[in-house]
Amino acid sequence: AQTVTQSQPEMSVQEAETVTLSCTYDTSESDYYLFWYKQPPSRQMILVIRQEAYKQQNATENRFSVNFQKAAKSFSLKISDSQLGDAAMYFCAYRGNYGGATNKLIFGTGTLLAVQP
Amino acid sequence: NAGVTQTPKFQVLKTGQSMTLQCAQDMNHNSMYWYRQDPGMGLRLIYYSASEGTTDKGEVPNGYNVSRLNKREFSLRLESAAPSQTSVYFCASRAGQGFGSVGGYTFGSGTRLTVV
Numbered sequence: 765a766q767t768v769t770q771s772q773p774e775m776s777v778q779e780a781e782t783v784t785l786s787c788t789y790d791t792s793e794s795d796y797y798l799f800w801y802k803q804p805p806s807r808q809m810i811l812v813i814r815q816e817a818y819k820q821q822n823a824t825e826n827r828f829s830v831n832f833q834k835a836a837k838s839f840s841l842k843i844s845d846s847q848l849g850d851a852a853m854y855f856c857a858y859r860g861n862y863g864g865a866t867n868k869l870i871f872g873t874g875t876l877l878a879v880q881p
Numbered sequence: 882n883a884g885v886t887q888t889p890k891f892q893v894l895k896t897g898q899s900m901t902l903q904c905a906q907d908m909n910h911n912s913m914y915w916y917r918q919d920p921g922m923g924l925r926l927i928y929y930s931a932s933e934g935t936t937d938k939g940e941v942p943n944g945y946n947v948s949r950l951n952k953r954e955f956s957l958r959l960e961s962a963a964p965s966q967t968s969v970y971f972c973a974s975r976a977g978q979g980f981g982s983v984g985g986y987t988f989g990s991g992t993r994l995t996v997v
Contacts, residue, residue: 868939
């Protein structure tokens with residue numbers, strides 16, 4: 765079974781600084797997708813960034829980028845120029861690419877990010 | 882606005898009471914999911930429906946039942962609520978079908994359920 769591990773329950777960063785959130789996963793599959801979701805206090809789940817395992821290039825979305833190390837099964841999220849609005853719970857998630865429509869998102873336990881002004 | 886609508890947003894139940902959480906999506910998505918979120922445990926899958934007419938158990942199905950009423954609606958029922966079911970419940974849907982489809986996930990805004 766696939767598992768996702770986030771070893772940092774809480775992190776803190778100064779406004780305008782850079783922070784990296786860690787995520788590791790375990791799978792025997794070779795083709796899969798990895799995601800970072802943001803959950804602000806409103807509870808809404810917001811997709812931050814997505815990485816396809818077959819792509820060697822790390823995904824980037826504005827101030828958000830990932831460091832995807834497939835061999836090490838590591839998928840960290842880097843937030844540059846942190847803003848107060850980045851304060852939220854961040855979840856790492858995995859989805860296999862086998863099984864068609866039955867594929868399910870598997871989540872880590874989350875990292876609560878605080879941004880200090 | 883297109884998306885996933887969950888009702889109610891908040892609910893307090895007494896132990897032993899029953900209730901149904903409603904979820905509807907208007908994006909013509911095939912797959913729908915129910916997750917529960919608990920502190921320190923992330924989101925865990927309760928049940929899912931790969932397509933209309935099918936439902937399957939997820940990681941934590943005990944104490945719950947589901948119904949995929951039609952393509953739009955996927956309800957979650959607690960027959961006899963227990964304090965251990967106090968949680969935030971999320972419904973999600975996904976467009977993708979077939980082998981290799983990516984398909985983005987869309988989440989509802991959640992239901993905070995307290996069982997006393």
